[in-house]
Amino acid sequence: xxxxxxxxxxxxxxxxxxxxxxxxxxxxxxxxxxxxxxxxxxxxxxxxxxxxxxxxxxxxxxxxxxxxxxxxxxxxxxxxxxxxxxxxxxxxxxxxxxxxxxxxxxxxxxxxx
Numbered sequence: 001x002x003x004x005x006x007x008x009x010x011x012x013x014x015x016x017x018x019x020x021x022x023x024x025x026x027x028x029x030x031x032x033x034x035x036x037x038x039x040x041x042x043x044x045x046x047x048x049x050x051x052x053x054x055x056x057x058x059x060x061x062x063x064x065x066x067x068x069x070x071x072x073x074x075x076x077x078x079x080x081x082x083x084x085x086x087x088x089x090x091x092x093x094x095x096x097x098x099x100x101x102x103x104x105x106x107x108x109x110x111x112x113x
Contacts, residue, residue, distance in 0.1 A: 007068065011053065012044040017073045018060045033059060 019026050026040045033055050039048075040056070050064075057067045061079050074082075085096065 008047065009044055011048070011068055012040070014067050014069075014073050015040055015043070015056055018056075018062075018067075021073075021076050022060075029056070029059070 015029070016026060019029055024032075027037065029035075030037060030039055033052075035052060035055075039052065042048075053067060054064060057064050060067075061083070062074065066073065085093065088096065
C-alpha cells in the first residue's frame with residue numbers, strides 16, 4: 001500500500017524533473033501558473049488540491065496519471081514526438097511504424113553478427 005507521504009514525494013519529484021527538463025525552477029513554474037510562492041515546494045509533505053496538480057499537468061502536456069506515478073516522467077522530446085505522431089494521418093502512422101520496425105530489425109541483426 002502506498003502511503004500519502006510517498007505519493008506526495010513522487011508528485012514533487014516528478015514536478016521537479018519536469019521543471020529541470022524545461023530549464024525552469026519550481027519558483028518560476030509557480031509564478032507562471034499564478035500559484036503562491038512556495039506552493040509546489042509544500043507538495044512534498046502536504047496534499048495539494050487536484051486543481052493545482054491538473055494545472056501543472058496541463059502546462060507540461062501530460063496526464064494526471066503520469067504526474068502521480070512512480071514511473072519515469074517522459075522527456076520533452078518524447079512528448080513532442082507523441083504530439084507530432086498524433087497529428088499524422090493513418091497512412092503516415094503506418095509508415096512511421098514500418099520505419100521503427102526496420103530500425104529494430106537492423107539493430108537486432110547487428111547484435112547477431
